[in-house]
Amino acid sequence: MILLNMSNPVILLLMLCATILLIFLAQEIKKSFIAGLVLFAYLGILGVHVFQISTLLEEFKVFTPILSKCIIIDFVFVFISFLSYLWVDDIEAKAKGKKSICNSLDWLWKKV
Numbered sequence: 811m812i813l814l815n816m817s818n819p820v821i822l823l824l825m826l827c828a829t830i831l832l833i834f835l836a837q838e839i840k841k842s843f844i845a846g847l848v849l850f851a852y853l854g855i856l857g858v859h860v861f862q863i864s865t866l867l868e869e870f871k872v873f874t875p876i877l878s879k880c881i882i883i884d885f886v887f888v889f890i891s892f893l894s895y896l897w898v899d900d901i902e903a904k905a906k907g908k909k910s911i912c913n914s915l916d917w918l919w920k921k922v
Contacts, residue, residue: 814855
């Protein structure tokens with residue numbers, strides 16, 4: 811069974827660095843689809859972890875706590891990447907003079 815252990819501190823740090831760099835790139839070139847790709851990547855990883863924990867065989871039950879931690883970490887990364895997607899979309903909309911997808915977080919973007 812192949813397991814992407816997101817609870818490992820080294821992998822967690824690498825994934826965090828990659829996320830920050832991709833969000834910074836999306837913010838610099840004002841393209842929200844890059845942040846959307848990050849969001850869909852984390853949703854895919856979350857889907858894989860949920861599938862793995864739901865189809866876990868009896869001899870692999872020792873991986874249940876690890877997979878549970880991975881799912882929690884995946885939800886945190888999905889939340890972060892979703893907020894960053896909305897932020898970059900707002901930046902892109904202002905740069906192109908278009909309407910943003912969601913303006914309900916304008917109070918937050920003004921503080922960032």
